[in-house]
Amino acid sequence: MTEPRPVYVLGVDSGGSGLRVALAAPDGGAPRPVPAGEPVRSAEPVRTGPRGIDAAHLLGQLLPMARALLERAGGGRITAVAVGAAGLATLGDDLRAELPSALGEVLGVRRVALAADAVTAYAGALGESPGAVVAAGTGLIALGTDLTAWRRADGWGHLLGDCGGGAWIGRAGLEAAMRAHDGRRGGSPPLLVRAERLFGPVAGLPGRLYPRADRPAVLASFAPEVAGCAAEDAVAGAILRDAARHIAEAAAAACPQDAACEVALTGGLFKLGEPLLVPLREELAAQLPRARQVPAAGDPLDGALRVAADIALDRLRLPQDACLLSVHSPHPEGA
Amino acid sequence: MTEPRPVYVLGVDSGGSGLRVALAAPDGGAPRPVPAGEPVRSAEPVRTGPRGIDAAHLLGQLLPMARALLERAGGGRITAVAVGAAGLATLGDDLRAELPSALGEVLGVRRVALAADAVTAYAGALGESPGAVVAAGTGLIALGTDLTAWRRADGWGHLLGDCGGGAWIGRAGLEAAMRAHDGRRGGSPPLLVRAERLFGPVAGLPGRLYPRADRPAVLASFAPEVAGCAAEDAVAGAILRDAARHIAEAAAAACPQDAACEVALTGGLFKLGEPLLVPLREELAAQLPRARQVPAAGDPLDGALRVAADIALDRLRLPQDACLLSVHSPHPEGA
Numbered sequence: 098m099t100e101p102r103p104v105y106v107l108g109v110d111s112g113g114s115g116l117r118v119a120l121a122a123p124d125g126g127a128p129r130p131v132p133a134g135e136p137v138r139s140a141e142p143v144r145t146g147p148r149g150i151d152a153a154h155l156l157g158q159l160l161p162m163a164r165a166l167l168e169r170a171g172g173g174r175i176t177a178v179a180v181g182a183a184g185l186a187t188l189g190d191d192l193r194a195e196l197p198s199a200l201g202e203v204l205g206v207r208r209v210a211l212a213a214d215a216v217t218a219y220a221g222a223l224g225e226s227p228g229a230v231v232a233a234g235t236g237l238i239a240l241g242t243d244l245t246a247w248r249r250a251d252g253w254g255h256l257l258g259d260c261g262g263g264a265w266i267g268r269a270g271l272e273a274a275m276r277a278h279d280g281r282r283g284g285s286p287p288l289l290v291r292a293e294r295l296f297g298p299v300a301g302l303p304g305r306l307y308p309r310a311d312r313p314a315v316l317a318s319f320a321p322e323v324a325g326c327a328a329e330d331a332v333a334g335a336i337l338r339d340a341a342r343h344i345a346e347a348a349a350a351a352c353p354q355d356a357a358c359e360v361a362l363t364g365g366l367f368k369l370g371e372p373l374l375v376p377l378r379e380e381l382a383a384q385l386p387r388a389r390q391v392p393a394a395g396d397p398l399d400g401a402l403r404v405a406a407d408i409a410l411d412r413l414r415l416p417q418d419a420c421l422l423s424v425h426s427p428h429p430e431g432a
Numbered sequence: 433m434t435e436p437r438p439v440y441v442l443g444v445d446s447g448g449s450g451l452r453v454a455l456a457a458p459d460g461g462a463p464r465p466v467p468a469g470e471p472v473r474s475a476e477p478v479r480t481g482p483r484g485i486d487a488a489h490l491l492g493q494l495l496p497m498a499r500a501l502l503e504r505a506g507g508g509r510i511t512a513v514a515v516g517a518a519g520l521a522t523l524g525d526d527l528r529a530e531l532p533s534a535l536g537e538v539l540g541v542r543r544v545a546l547a548a549d550a551v552t553a554y555a556g557a558l559g560e561s562p563g564a565v566v567a568a569g570t571g572l573i574a575l576g577t578d579l580t581a582w583r584r585a586d587g588w589g590h591l592l593g594d595c596g597g598g599a600w601i602g603r604a605g606l607e608a609a610m611r612a613h614d615g616r617r618g619g620s621p622p623l624l625v626r627a628e629r630l631f632g633p634v635a636g637l638p639g640r641l642y643p644r645a646d647r648p649a650v651l652a653s654f655a656p657e658v659a660g661c662a663a664e665d666a667v668a669g670a671i672l673r674d675a676a677r678h679i680a681e682a683a684a685a686a687c688p689q690d691a692a693c694e695v696a697l698t699g700g701l702f703k704l705g706e707p708l709l710v711p712l713r714e715e716l717a718a719q720l721p722r723a724r725q726v727p728a729a730g731d732p733l734d735g736a737l738r739v740a741a742d743i744a745l746d747r748l749r750l751p752q753d754a755c756l757l758s759v760h761s762p763h764p765e766g767a
Contacts, residue, residue, distance in 0.1 A: 187639045250614040254638045255591075256603055256647060258610050268591055275593050279585040281685040282719075303589045304522045312591060350616040384617075 103173035105131070106409050107163055107206075108401030109180040111150075112214055113235075113314075115140045116158050117398050120166040123177070123406040127224065127395060131170050136398055137162045149188035152195035155180075160203060179210040179405035181217025181397050186420040189213075193423060201427025208408040209425045214397055215240040215252065216415070216422045218363050221400030222393035225407075225414040228359035229352040229388070231344055232397075233366035235317040237262030239344075240421075241351030241358075244414055247421050250350035251343075255313040261343035263317030263366050266373075269336045270323035271316065274299055285332035291322040320369060327372035337369075338376045345380035352388055360385060363393040438508035440466070441744050442498055442541075443736030446485075446517040447549055448570075450475045451493055452733050455501040458512070458741040462559065462730060466505050471733055472497045484523035487530035490515075495538060514545040514740035516552025516732050521755040524548075528758060536762025543743040544760045549732055550575040550587065551750070551757045553698050556735025557728035560742075560749040563694035564687040564723070566679055567732075568701035570652040572597030574679075575756075576686030576693075579749055582756050585685035590648040596678035598652030598701050601708075604671045605658035606651065609634055620667035626657040655704060662707035672704075673711045680715035687723055695720060698728040 110117040119136040121128035139158045144151040197209040218232040229241030236259040238252025255264040274292035277284030327333040407413040445452040454471040456463035474493045479486040532544040553567040564576030571594040573587025590599040609627035612619030662668040742748040
């Protein structure tokens with residue numbers, strides 16, 4: 098007789114800066130990665146093709162990372178995988194069609210969860226409590242649940258929304274710089290100085306910005322400059338107060354109605370610090386008095402591990418949804 | 433002895449929808465095209481390459497059009513050409529380097545003016561009076577002069593400005609539609625209905641909008657819907673009032689300071705009609721009490737003909753400027 102091999106679950110966080118992958122034992126609560134330490138990373142963002150997010154490209158990166166993690170853990174098998182992916186709701190067709198059976202065949206995985214990155218952000222931040230999470234970096238989305246259904250607000254990208262996110266704040270700051278350059282009302286001389294320090298003469302900024310594919314990231318790179326002069330510049334201060342109002346509006350729309358619940362903020366945007374957080378606390382208190390602000394317990398990769406453990410142990414409480422969170426069983430139970 | 437051949441000037445308007453070209457005798461005031469009627473058009477926008485607007489591509493279209501016009505006029509020669517081109521200020525290096533000498537060599541032209549499209553819009557609308565012109569369609573720019581120097585305001589594109597233009601209004605309307613979809617504050621149910629009628633279910637709009645190269649035009653295509661429900665929808669009405677304020681701010685920054693002057697509005701945006709024009713008249717009266725609103729006398733092609741006649745007769749009063757309006761003499765006088 099052979100010793101039974103240890104059983105693990107795999108969490109995957111796929112976003113604009115690449116893949117992060119971690120392994121954990123499917124214990125109760127928030128599973129802790131094994132081996133402890135930094136997750137395995139790939140710096141290559143998964144490609145998006147005509148069928149959406151490219152399942153083969155994700156799999157090609159994921160499999161060697163999963164095998165390396167198993168090896169570092171001293172061997173074992175993976176029973177469940179949860180993938181949190183940016184863009185899953187609208188670009189997830191190829192992933193949903195290909196990834197579960199491929200993971201079943203190659204790794205012998207029995208359960209696969211495909212989740213929007215906002216869902217893994219939620220699971221990482223609040224676990225399985227009802228509430229709302231605002232996930233914000235370059236973009237911004239709020240996702241809430243009463244554990245029956247999801248409520249989503251914003252996350253529509255830098256032209257249709259993402260109001261209050263990094264690209265939104267940076268864009269508003271650059272508009273204020275251009276206004277100062279023109280002598281138009283609403284201009285901010287300090288933001289003009291900072292824009293020229295970062296990007297060169299602003300008259301040349303359109304020629305440098307518009308041809309780029311990563312326009313939202315370029316806009317968002319100016320957000321720390323807006324935060325940096327919010328204390329002394331009224332225009333910059335007003336941009337951050339407007340951003341705080343928009344963020345609270347998204348949280349209020351996503352939060353379960355008529356019930357006490359928790360609200361958590363997660364993502365790089367909140368590193369802007371007090372210039373954003375002070376007005377945001379005020380707006381949340383005014384717009385969402387029923388909600389308690391709590392720190393995020395973990396990040397989206399922690400959330401992916403939690404969802405993976407939950408599906409492995411058949412105790413997922415977060416609501417399933419065709420676009421936001423689907424659970425697949427590549428090998429039928431008992432087969 | 434042969435009969436002296438008639439002498440003409442050529443006006444060219446180069447923009448996003450192609451080339452328009454007209455011929456005129458260099459009479460005083462606003463020259464009238466010969467033969468009368470519609471200008472000659474090419475539906476192919478001039479390409480932009482690594483050196484900016486492609487001079488050879490413009491010339492390849494312009495020369496047969498110029499020859500056809502001369503033939504229709506019964507023959508003659510062209511002494512001066514004025515080209516008004518969108519993007520000239522930032523993308524005009526190849527035009528400035530190549531076009532004057534090529535027109536001199538091939539057509540025997542003695543003077544060539546290269547003008548930003550905002551300058552030909554100005555010359556068409558106000559001739560050589562001091563004042564300001566707001567040229568607005570998908571984008572928006574204000575250009576003013578005291579006949580000593582130009583003052584430009586906005587025209588920075590849909591991410592950095594163009595505040596109050598077609599893409600700006602349409603974008604704000606679509607954001608209000610997404611807010612209604614989410615149940616966020618600031619949403620407009622009538623704009624949501626109109627957005628879904630025009631673009632299909634709005635949850636799919638990001639996937640349809642962001643991959644396109646003509647995003648500003650797509651946004652601008654929604655501006656008439658915002659104007660269409662401004663009377664009965666408070667959110668749409670507020671968007672148009674905000675747009676009016678931004679437009680007046682650009683006009684005020686461009687207008688000569690401390691002097692009576694004229695302001696004209698030109699371009700497709702103003703076809704939105706009273707929902708925009710009523711608040712705009714109020715904003716201009718409040719922000720620019722020293723300026724008299726006048727109808728535009730002509731369009732940018734009329735302006736190009738006027739500049740061409742002025743350089744032919746050595747009486748250009750509009751200020752020359754390296755980026756906005758430069759005059760070139762491919763054949764030195766008397767050579």
